[in-house]
Amino acid sequence: xxxxxxxxQLEEPLIFEKSSPGKSAYSLPPLDVEDTPVGEILDxxxxxxxxxxxxxxxEVELISHYTRMSTWNYHVDxxxxxxxSCTMKYNPKLNERVSRIPGIxxxxxxxxxxxxxxxxxxxxxxxxxxxxxxxxxxxxxxxAGGAQGELAGILMVRAYHVxxxxxxxxxxxPDSAHGTNPASAIMAGYEALPIPSDAQGRIDVQALAExxxxxxxxxxxxxxxxMGIFExxxxxxxxxxxxxxxxxxxxxANFNALMGYARPGDMDIDVLHLNLHKTxxxxxxxxxxxxxxxACKKILSPYLPLPTVRREGETxxxxxxxxxxxxxxxxxxxxxxxxxxxxxxxxxxGRDGLKELSExxxxxxxxxxxxxxxxxxxxxxxxxxxEVVFTDSRQNKTGVTTLDIAKRLIxxxxxxxxxxxxxxxxxxxxxxxxxxxxxxxxxxxxEALIAISQEAAENPEKVTAAPADAKLTRxxxxxxxxxxxxxxxxxxxxx
Amino acid sequence: MRYISITPEEKKRMLxxxxxxxxxxxxxxIPESVRLTQPLEIPEAASETEVLDYFRSLGxxxxxxxxxxxxxxxxxxxxxxxxxxxxxxxxxxxxTCYTPYQPELSxxxxxxxxxxxxxxxxLTAMEVANxxxxxxxxxxxxxxxxxxRLTKRPKILVPQSLHPNYRKVVGTYLANLDVQLADIxxxxxxxxxxxxxxxxLNDDCAAVVVQSPNFFGVIEDIRxxxxxSQETGSLSIVVxxxxxxxxxxxxxxxxxxxxxxxxxxxxxxPLGFGGPNLGFFATQDRYKRQMPGRLAGQTVDxxxxxxxVLTLATREQHIRREKATSNICTxxxxxxxxxxxxxxxxxxxxxxxxxxxxxxxxxYLRKLLGSSLEFSGKTFNEMVVRCDADPVExxxxxxxxxxxxxxxxxxxxxxxxxxMLVCVTEQxxxxxxxxxxxxxxxxEGAS
Numbered sequence: 001x002x003x004x005x006x007x008x009q010l011e012e013p014l015i016f017e018k019s020s021p022g023k024s025a026y027s028l029p030p031l032d033v034e035d036t037p038v039g040e041i042l043d044x045x046x047x048x049x050x051x052x053x054x055x056x057x058x059e060v061e062l063i064s065h066y067t068r069m070s071t072w073n074y075h076v077d078x079x080x081x082x083x084x085s086c087t088m089k090y091n092p093k094l095n096e097r098v099s100r101i102p103g104i105x106x107x108x109x110x111x112x113x114x115x116x117x118x119x120x121x122x123x124x125x126x127x128x129x130x131x132x133x134x135x136x137x138x139x140x141x142x143x144a145g146g147a148q149g150e151l152a153g154i155l156m157v158r159a160y161h162v163x164x165x166x167x168x169x170x171x172x173x174p175d176s177a178h179g180t181n182p183a184s185a186i187m188a189g190y191e192a193l194p195i196p197s198d199a200q201g202r203i204d205v206q207a208l209a210e211x212x213x214x215x216x217x218x219x220x221x222x223x224x225x226x227m228g229i230f231e232x233x234x235x236x237x238x239x240x241x242x243x244x245x246x247x248x249x250x251x252x253a254n255f256n257a258l259m260g261y262a263r264p265g266d267m268d269i270d271v272l273h274l275n276l277h278k279t280x281x282x283x284x285x286x287x288x289x290x291x292x293x294x295a296c297k298k299i300l301s302p303y304l305p306l307p308t309v310r311r312e313g314e315t316x317x318x319x320x321x322x323x324x325x326x327x328x329x330x331x332x333x334x335x336x337x338x339x340x341x342x343x344x345x346x347x348x349x350g351r352d353g354l355k356e357l358s359e360x361x362x363x364x365x366x367x368x369x370x371x372x373x374x375x376x377x378x379x380x381x382x383x384x385x386x387e388v389v390f391t392d393s394r395q396n397k398t399g400v401t402t403l404d405i406a407k408r409l410i411x412x413x414x415x416x417x418x419x420x421x422x423x424x425x426x427x428x429x430x431x432x433x434x435x436x437x438x439x440x441x442x443x444x445x446x447e448a449l450i451a452i453s454q455e456a457a458e459n460p461e462k463v464t465a466a467p468a469d470a471k472l473t474r475x476x477x478x479x480x481x482x483x484x485x486x487x488x489x490x491x492x493x494x495x
Numbered sequence: 496m497r498y499i500s501i502t503p504e505e506k507k508r509m510l511x512x513x514x515x516x517x518x519x520x521x522x523x524x525i526p527e528s529v530r531l532t533q534p535l536e537i538p539e540a541a542s543e544t545e546v547l548d549y550f551r552s553l554g555x556x557x558x559x560x561x562x563x564x565x566x567x568x569x570x571x572x573x574x575x576x577x578x579x580x581x582x583x584x585x586x587x588x589x590x591t592c593y594t595p596y597q598p599e600l601s602x603x604x605x606x607x608x609x610x611x612x613x614x615x616x617x618l619t620a621m622e623v624a625n626x627x628x629x630x631x632x633x634x635x636x637x638x639x640x641x642x643x644r645l646t647k648r649p650k651i652l653v654p655q656s657l658h659p660n661y662r663k664v665v666g667t668y669l670a671n672l673d674v675q676l677a678d679i680x681x682x683x684x685x686x687x688x689x690x691x692x693x694x695x696l697n698d699d700c701a702a703v704v705v706q707s708p709n710f711f712g713v714i715e716d717i718r719x720x721x722x723x724s725q726e727t728g729s730l731s732i733v734v735x736x737x738x739x740x741x742x743x744x745x746x747x748x749x750x751x752x753x754x755x756x757x758x759x760x761x762x763x764x765p766l767g768f769g770g771p772n773l774g775f776f777a778t779q780d781r782y783k784r785q786m787p788g789r790l791a792g793q794t795v796d797x798x799x800x801x802x803x804v805l806t807l808a809t810r811e812q813h814i815r816r817e818k819a820t821s822n823i824c825t826x827x828x829x830x831x832x833x834x835x836x837x838x839x840x841x842x843x844x845x846x847x848x849x850x851x852x853x854x855x856x857x858x859y860l861r862k863l864l865g866s867s868l869e870f871s872g873k874t875f876n877e878m879v880v881r882c883d884a885d886p887v888e889x890x891x892x893x894x895x896x897x898x899x900x901x902x903x904x905x906x907x908x909x910x911x912x913x914x915m916l917v918c919v920t921e922q923x924x925x926x927x928x929x930x931x932x933x934x935x936x937x938x939e940g941a942s
Binding site: 012014015016019023024025026028029031032033034035036038041042043045046047048050051052053054055056057059062063065066067069070071072073074075076077078081083086088089090091092094096097098100101102103104105106107108109110111112115116117118119121122129132133135144145146147148150151155158167178179180182183184185186187188189191192229230232234235258260261262263266267281283284285286287288289290305326327328329330331332333334335336337338340344346347348349350351352353354356357359360362363364366367369370371382383385406407410415416418421435436437438439441467470471472473474475476477479480481484485486487488 | 496498499500501505506508509510512513514518521522523524525526528529530531534535536537538539540541543546547549550551552553554555556557558559560561562565567569570571573575577579581582583585586587588589590591592593594595596597598599600601602603604606607608609610612613614616617618622623624626627629630631632633640658660661663664666667668670671672714718741743744745746749758765766767768769770771772783789790791792793794795796797798800802803804806807808809811812813814815816817819821822823824825826827828829830832835836838839840841842843844845846847848849851852854855856858859873887890899902921924925928
């Protein structure tokens with residue numbers, strides 16, 4: 001059965017355009033204290049005027065507004081969402097239910113430790129399980145996203161060097177790394193030095209050895225890297241970096257490939273971050289909230305961001321004291337709601353289940369690789385784990401690009417993979433299927449991409465004009481950037 | 496394993512297609528020496544019932560606001576949440592999708608972000624707002640970094656009335672930059688010492704940070720603080736940790752602010768033990784290319800129909816890498832959606848009514864507390880109370896009445912160990928407010 005987009009989508013204006021005076025979608029209890037006029041409590045200059053243009057809609061209109069808009073989104077529950085290095089896996093419903101248990105979700109962050117023992121236990125348990133899974137010695141759940149976890153890790157590296165001698169100047173970053181890596185290094189006061197990939201798609205060990213000096217604070221590597229390739233020479237890399245007194249930071253974005261098979265802690269990694277919204281199934285929410293716990297070896301423990309949770313007998317305590325810490329990254333304890341979901345996931349999957357997840361994620365990616373390698377250019381023949389990167393070089397002959405292939409996939413009923421990343425691969429199509437989807441879904445995806453490859457050869461206009469079946473055709477991104485319209489304004493002011 | 500859809504037979508067939516005998520062979524690139532050999536110390540899989548029971552039992556150990564009357568605020572507020580919010584955000588179309596990289600398949604998310612950006616602009620009276628950041632504290636840190644980029648000056652003035660945890664987060668973000676953070680003390684109103692501010696301002700200052708209502712609940716003179724800072728060419732960054740106050744108080748944009756950042760948790764997000772929260776970030780149009788984070792913008796498709804895309808991405812890490820305005824990749828998408836739904840549900844009238852209820856209930860407590868109040872300045876829904884006994888002790892006593900009291904300030908300010916920061920919202924009922932006042936003023940002991 002050919003998979004196509006056929007959905008029932010209604011047009012829907014902006015909430016402001018739908019608004020009319022006097023409507024509302026709320027109810028409040030009557031005021032139960034004496035009704036002092038606002039003017040007697042505050043001075044007139046404190047008070048604002050009515051908010052011009054603010055929405056006024058009924059509850060029914062509000063629900064239909066968002067329901068209609070929701071049908072314009074592709075999502076994980078609809079089908080495979082193969083964004084590489086994003087790990088768009090199934091988000092279990094039980095996680096959602098557990099996070100909404102009132103005793104857990106309706107607790108104030110500044111209650112005394114004795115008044116939130118349940119939530120402290122949740123934090124503590126996840127810390128412990130993440131230590132097990134990564135083979136690291138200590139964990140802080142503070143960072144509110146992957147990039148903040150990276151920043152935390154690099155700040156810890158810096159604190160380590162400062163305490164020993166001097167901060168050093170450079171952070172080495174492979175050319176296949178996420179853009180957040182160099183951006184985080186800069187925020188920590190470092191300069192980013194790129195390391196090229198070798199002919200197999202791994203870190204060029206020779207180049208690393210040449211660039212690794214006593215001015216280098218750390219190497220930031222992603223393992224497996226963004227091409228899905230394991231850094232097989234990790235022990236040699238580690239020796240090179242550590243011999244010069246440097247540290248190794250690992251971006252744990254691709255940890256979904258490793259659970260139960262290998263642990264960063266056993267690879268001489270000094271510090272890493274994990275993405276709970278990738279490996280541990282917390283929902284991506286249209287861009288967030290995520291969560292980026294940072295884990296480290298003992299030598300870096302004193303610098304972990306605050307607070308962490310420790311157990312004293314039967315009691316859990318927030319530890320806000322360590323003087324060496326890089327400090328706070330969040331007003332409270334990071335994205336606790338994501339911690340609850342991740343713990344729920346670990347308990348539900350169990351030891352063997354977690355290993356099976358990684359196993360099937362790698363199996364699925366390799367199955368897709370085999371299914372497509374006769375049709376798309378594979379820039380590296382090196383074996384891959386949980387994801388695979390192809391290019392558009394074969395399709396280019398008829399003028400079809402990665403962007404076109406991606407857009408045409410929409411007409412075939414799939415969300416496109418990550419495109420034009422990693423940057424060291426020209427025209428990259430980066431596919432990560434995850435463990436979640438059935439063989440039928442994988443086969444349909446493979447067939448869709450093969451069909452597009454044939455279309456590219458025989459009928460390229462069909463591909464370059466895609467998508468034809470989505471709610472909108474291709475959007476003019478140049479216009480959006482040249483003439484930014486970043487908010488709605490009432491008619492007379494709208495551009 | 497119910498989260499996997501591949502049967503053992505299918506696994507076998509897939510391995511045949513791939514051309515290996517067993518699945519372990521796919522991991523051959525991992526050297527033996529770093530392979531995991533012993534099983535992890537993680538329990539066997541638990542059933543749905545067991546998992547639910549475990550988490551419910553943990554929930555019972557917390558003094559949560561469904562069972563206790565709480566007077567805690569200090570950056571996290573217990574407000575009414577309309578039922579319809581959970582219905583909207585429980586749609587998998589919203590919560591299981593990702594950053595809208597493919598706009599043709601993400602118009603729902605993009606339009607929601609565009610509406611959120613507009614609502615934040617309306618609320619703050621600013622010209623542009625981004626698609627959100629992690630929380631109020633990191634939003635402030637990003638604003639400070641932006642002020643440093645814009646002015647190229649080395650000093651930031653920070654009041655002692657700023658939330659202490661926000662202050663710490665700013666300190667973490669700035670730790671390795673050559674920047675000086677200078678404190679501005681508070682006066683007896685609880686507001687910023689303006690004389691001290693005047694003396695501290697010079698052309699080294701990149702920005703003046705002002706929180707209003709401030710950590711002690713006091714409404715600051717944003718207009719005057721902004722005027723003074725702009726006179727010396729430094730920027731004015733207004734922080735709002737209680738976003739509901741914007742439903743009633745004069746918006747910082749009308750008072751001249753260059754940036755308005757804050758915490759949106761009050762607008763429909765459950766307390767959630769402090770996270771996920773929602774950092775909002777608004778500024779003037781002329782500064783938009785220096786903003787951190789995602790931005791949704793309006794455009795048209797190839798047939799001229801209105802649509803939305805992520806835009807001005809040349810500021811961002813995935814394009815600019817080490818030259819980006821920030822390392823942030825997240826927008827707090829689902830929390831921004833919550834906020835947009837909340838503001839749309841309450842609307843023009845409801846937001847005002849809710850804010851007024853907070854003001855009036857808190858004012859009622861103020862009157863009951865009378866001379867026990869530490870500061871004379873006007874407040875919205877929080878206030879500092881001087882206690883005769885140790886506030887930590889008072890907190891314990893309040894538990895007998897089913898009340899989780901305010902925040903003992905000694906935790907952050909050793910010289911205020913006799914004080915408690917109390918918050919009153921629409922959720923606190925009259926009899927509990929009166930009981931709290933009795934115990935705080937020592938009129939009556941625990942009954």
